[in-house]
Amino acid sequence: MSDVGTAAQAEQRQARTGADAAARAVSLRKVYGEGPTAVVALDDVSVEFAAGEFTAVMGPSGSGKSTLMHCMAALDTATAGEVYVGSADLTRLGDKELTRLRRDEIGFVFQAYNLVPTLTAEENILLPLSIAGRRPDREWFDTVIDTVGMRDRLGHCPNELSGGQQQRVACARALMSRPSIVFADEPTGNLDSASEDDVLGFLRRTVDDFQQTVVMVTHDPVAAAYTDRVVFLLDGRLVDELRDPTADDVLEQMKKLGREADAGDGAGQRATGAEG
Amino acid sequence: MLRTTLRSLLAHKLRLALSGFAIVLGVAFVAGSFIFTDMLQASFNSIVSGTTTDARVTPKGYQESDGFSGDDSRTLPASLVDRLEDVDGVARVDGDVFVNGAFVVDQDGDLVGGMGAPSMAVNYSDTPSTTGEQPLRITEGEVPGPGEVALDEQTADRAGYEIGDEIPIVTASGGDARFTATMVGEAKFGDSLLGATLLVFDTETMQQEFLNGRNVFTEIQLTSDDGISQSELRDAVAPVLPADVEVKTGDQIEEESLDDLAEALTFINAFLLVFAAVALVVGTFLIINTFSILVAQRSRELALLRALGASRRQVSRSVLVEALLVAVIGSTLGVLLGFGLAVLLRMLFGVIGLDLSGQGLVFAPRTAIVAYAVGILVTLLAAYLPARRASKLPPVAALRDDVALPEGTIRRRVIAGGGMAVLGMGALVAGLSGVDPALTLVGVGALAVLIGVALTSPVLGRPVLYALGVPYRRLFGTVGLLSTQNAARNPRRTAATASALMIGLALVSAMSVFAGSANASIDKTIEENFAADYVVSNAIGQPFSPQIADRVEGVPGVETVARYRFSNADVDGSEQFIAATDGPTLAEAAEVTFESGSLNDLTQDTVLVNSETASDEGLSVGDSVSVRLPARATDLEVAGVFEQSPVLGASYVVSLETLELGGIKPADAYVYVVRDPSTPSDQVRAGVESVLEGLPTVSLKDQGEFAAEQRDQVNQTLYIIYALLGLAIIIAVLGIVNTLALSVIERTREIGLLRAVGVSRRQLRRMVRLESVAIAVLGAVLGVAIGLLFGIVMQRALADEGIDVLSVPVTQLVVFVILAGIVGVLAAVFPARRAAKLDVLAAIANE
Numbered sequence A: 001m002s003d004v005g006t007a008a009q010a011e012q013r014q015a016r017t018g019a020d021a022a023a024r025a026v027s028l029r030k031v032y033g034e035g036p037t038a039v040v041a042l043d044d045v046s047v048e049f050a051a052g053e054f055t056a057v058m059g060p061s062g063s064g065k066s067t068l069m070h071c072m073a074a075l076d077t078a079t080a081g082e083v084y085v086g087s088a089d090l091t092r093l094g095d096k097e098l099t100r101l102r103r104d105e106i107g108f109v110f111q112a113y114n115l116v117p118t119l120t121a122e123e124n125i126l127l128p129l130s131i132a133g134r135r136p137d138r139e140w141f142d143t144v145i146d147t148v149g150m151r152d153r154l155g156h157c158p159n160e161l162s163g164g165q166q167q168r169v170a171c172a173r174a175l176m177s178r179p180s181i182v183f184a185d186e187p188t189g190n191l192d193s194a195s196e197d198d199v200l201g202f203l204r205r206t207v208d209d210f211q212q213t214v215v216m217v218t219h220d221p222v223a224a225a226y227t228d229r230v231v232f233l234l235d236g237r238l239v240d241e242l243r244d245p246t247a248d249d250v251l252e253q254m255k256k257l258g259r260e261a262d263a264g265d266g267a268g269q270r271a272t273g274a275e276g
Numbered sequence B: 001m002l003r004t005t006l007r008s009l010l011a012h013k014l015r016l017a018l019s020g021f022a023i024v025l026g027v028a029f030v031a032g033s034f035i036f037t038d039m040l041q042a043s044f045n046s047i048v049s050g051t052t053t054d055a056r057v058t059p060k061g062y063q064e065s066d067g068f069s070g071d072d073s074r075t076l077p078a079s080l081v082d083r084l085e086d087v088d089g090v091a092r093v094d095g096d097v098f099v100n101g102a103f104v105v106d107q108d109g110d111l112v113g114g115m116g117a118p119s120m121a122v123n124y125s126d127t128p129s130t131t132g133e134q135p136l137r138i139t140e141g142e143v144p145g146p147g148e149v150a151l152d153e154q155t156a157d158r159a160g161y162e163i164g165d166e167i168p169i170v171t172a173s174g175g176d177a178r179f180t181a182t183m184v185g186e187a188k189f190g191d192s193l194l195g196a197t198l199l200v201f202d203t204e205t206m207q208q209e210f211l212n213g214r215n216v217f218t219e220i221q222l223t224s225d226d227g228i229s230q231s232e233l234r235d236a237v238a239p240v241l242p243a244d245v246e247v248k249t250g251d252q253i254e255e256e257s258l259d260d261l262a263e264a265l266t267f268i269n270a271f272l273l274v275f276a277a278v279a280l281v282v283g284t285f286l287i288i289n290t291f292s293i294l295v296a297q298r299s300r301e302l303a304l305l306r307a308l309g310a311s312r313r314q315v316s317r318s319v320l321v322e323a324l325l326v327a328v329i330g331s332t333l334g335v336l337l338g339f340g341l342a343v344l345l346r347m348l349f350g351v352i353g354l355d356l357s358g359q360g361l362v363f364a365p366r367t368a369i370v371a372y373a374v375g376i377l378v379t380l381l382a383a384y385l386p387a388r389r390a391s392k393l394p395p396v397a398a399l400r401d402d403v404a405l406p407e408g409t410i411r412r413r414v415i416a417g418g419g420m421a422v423l424g425m426g427a428l429v430a431g432l433s434g435v436d437p438a439l440t441l442v443g444v445g446a447l448a449v450l451i452g453v454a455l456t457s458p459v460l461g462r463p464v465l466y467a468l469g470v471p472y473r474r475l476f477g478t479v480g481l482l483s484t485q486n487a488a489r490n491p492r493r494t495a496a497t498a499s500a501l502m503i504g505l506a507l508v509s510a511m512s513v514f515a516g517s518a519n520a521s522i523d524k525t526i527e528e529n530f531a532a533d534y535v536v537s538n539a540i541g542q543p544f545s546p547q548i549a550d551r552v553e554g555v556p557g558v559e560t561v562a563r564y565r566f567s568n569a570d571v572d573g574s575e576q577f578i579a580a581t582d583g584p585t586l587a588e589a590a591e592v593t594f595e596s597g598s599l600n601d602l603t604q605d606t607v608l609v610n611s612e613t614a615s616d617e618g619l620s621v622g623d624s625v626s627v628r629l630p631a632r633a634t635d636l637e638v639a640g641v642f643e644q645s646p647v648l649g650a651s652y653v654v655s656l657e658t659l660e661l662g663g664i665k666p667a668d669a670y671v672y673v674v675r676d677p678s679t680p681s682d683q684v685r686a687g688v689e690s691v692l693e694g695l696p697t698v699s700l701k702d703q704g705e706f707a708a709e710q711r712d713q714v715n716q717t718l719y720i721i722y723a724l725l726g727l728a729i730i731i732a733v734l735g736i737v738n739t740l741a742l743s744v745i746e747r748t749r750e751i752g753l754l755r756a757v758g759v760s761r762r763q764l765r766r767m768v769r770l771e772s773v774a775i776a777v778l779g780a781v782l783g784v785a786i787g788l789l790f791g792i793v794m795q796r797a798l799a800d801e802g803i804d805v806l807s808v809p810v811t812q813l814v815v816f817v818i819l820a821g822i823v824g825v826l827a828a829v830f831p832a833r834r835a836a837k838l839d840v841l842a843a844i845a846n847e
């Protein structure tokens, strides 16, 4: 479907990187539980997600990818460090502001779609707006559903849609409120390759056509190839990153990380992770 | 947002219906109570307002007969009628003889209307009421002449008498205890007599049978000339009245009657509302539980809404909106069902003699307001906690499969609950021992104990569930094990479900312990105090003609006859229920313990005082007490202080003469009979019974029969209370059905898994059933335990009032627990079927 984008667009994005990050984490740390059973899911992670860029987060199972998404999307709280979405530091905000942020600034696509089963596709897509008590922008709505190609299935309930269709509805929902950043946690994890193509192509288009910022967790090198940048997590630390990746690059990098992970614990990773 | 809520509601009609049902029942009881009392009010109002005359003349402070507590014996001379006729502005004067205590005996020899319903007799008069209508009308046949009678239509119907029949009539006072009259007509008084019986005679017959043939009246009705107001009429006749006679306007009489009525109705309403409150408290548990489960089941969806930017308030509001909708629908249905309940109550009261069949349903706006307010408030209150919990869901919960709702620690609950139970117990004991406001303290205390125990029941329930787990595992193997584990898995939910049943059973058991103790106390005291061989009386202590005792005295082999009477009196400025007897004869028929003095000291000038009253009022022998009866007030000297006893069941006891001089018609409530030991018991009994022949108002009982009759009274009250509490138990059972059904839905996946690994449908059904039984038995055990405690406390507190024997009806309590188990099985029928029907694949695939 979509390519990696034109050179001009890439340049445009490049220019924006760093200058205004849509979201960033500074020395982010997340510990689950307490005492002897405590799990350090994120350990001193600093990362920026540039506006208008499509970023993939990769790493072995249990490396902290989902945790990073949740903390950055204001779904969970950090143990230490700072998280910025736009200029707001999430760690300093109260529930009211966090709620506003979730509502207006952040979109989230879940691996398990998470549609409300009793609402139709259209109602699901408009849910964030109805929560906010805002009127939908019809033009934008049309644009979004045409982009996801769901126009003819709007009146259907989730259980009448395929997994791929459901996930496209979920994507449309994430975009409806024009958030400044969309997080997607393994959005294609449950999909066959054709549906996966649909969803990824759609995410790519939102970045290219609407300058949407998208951060996506994935295990799939092919999916990662749709993005502008890949960052790698290992045992809760940011260990590496690739720009304008191809599937082969990614696969290569993953193998390397796999070997490092096998080779031993902490020491080896820390050495590589210094870059950030 | 609202749409999400509505959709979720509609998608789960079943759970909506189940949780709504608790509200429906509770509200129905509230609405039904109001509708019914309004109906009573309306029908009594129509009687009062359609039938009063312009003005009425009576002896001063006339005590209108209520058929129980001493009729005023004072009368007005016929000469007064003549004198009133000469007063300017008076259009007509009618002398009335009105009596409450003229019973009609039907062809089978039974009383028409039964004991308790007013049984009135009056002379025929066509006096118009204030509205110009004629309240008393002969609708068929003729106006009765001497020796003739007209029966009200309903009484004639019920007894099956027709014009021309000879009607046997039994009187409670006056001349003959029994006479007959020929029926010549049917009468109607006002719109309806509400189940009372009315006999209409001519004036001479009334005077003959009830006033010893004197030409006097009990009251005189006045009708004014056109253009003369009620107060002008009153002022015009006042000067010609003797000092001990008074006149009241129709309006005044109406107002007084309505006031008395309102008081009685307030009591009935309050009584019914107590049960409505019980139903609502139990319903609250059910609603809290239902909404907790609903929130638990929807928690993923609610967390998703949070993740999509819904605020805490929006989430909790969505739960509350759901509750509100359920409340509105439930209250509406509840009000409708309330009508049904009112109709049912009307039927019930019809059975005991209050005939309201002519009265339509009355629906005051107040009923709707209160019913909706109660239904909505209770539901919102019950949904508040789950709603708050829902709002605390972290948005990440949307991503988890097994969402656990954040909950307060059990420890805090147990401490709070324990504290509440202890404080409640304190209030209960204080209230029962007479600290004011006693009733409030008792009610609030009992409620606090029940809620306190409900709060701690997740912990209290553990040993019970554990105790059940052992035989379950033995008998049913893995299925048994799984079912107790299921019950123990969510201790709060199990406990809340069980608590609903616990409340119902606690009250039922408390009543049964209390009634058991009351019965045992009756037996004991009758045995201890009853020296007489027989007693002549009726079940409800309604007075009967003194002639009966006269005749019994004449039976060969009867040694002593002791009469016992009641009356209202004003003692030292407060209204009291006093007793009267002949001291020396009662001394032979009863054993009463005296602290000082004795029964033999009772004379025209003395009074005996119950020891409790004596210590409350600071009275001792030699003190003076002022007793005011309708006709006169006297100072009586305290001659003895006795210990409370069923034979002397009043605070003050005076002599028969005191009562008669006070203007109370002689009528006995109890007559004790002592046999001459030399005459065989059978012979005496047969002799007395032949005297009582044809007098269905009274019966002859020996000691055992008398005790049984008293016990029946207690038991009848108990059954009424059981029936009303039954409603709370029905709600609790619905709660079990609801909780089980919901947890089956919740465990769909797990059940599918069990089926997939080879658990049969039958085993699955058994698992749900056993869980249900575990919950029900848990509730029953806790309930019976609390009920036992309440019952014992009540008995202890009332030990001084004569309930001094504690008797625990163990069998009955065990039966309650067994019944609860059976109820558990029944409650599981529907949820078990549902679980067994689940499709294995669909269950596992369920998302």
Ligand SMILES: Nc1ncnc2c1ncn2[C@@H]1O[C@H](COP(=O)(O)OP(=O)(O)OP(=O)(O)O)[C@@H](O)[C@H]1O
Residues within 6 Å of the ligand: A032, A033, A039, A040, A041, A059, A060, A061, A062, A063, A064, A065, A066, A067, A068
């Ligand atoms: N709620 C939790 N409580 C305790 N530990 C948790 C929790 N959530 C995640 N963890 C732990 O934190 C670490 C990181 O988990 P995370 O879900 O972020 O991994 P991941 O990279 O998303 O893995 P996967 O690719 O399998 O989804 C893991 O070791 C996990 O066990």
Ligand SMILES: [Mg+2]
Residues within 6 Å of the ligand: A065, A066, A067, A185
């Ligand atoms: Mg993950």
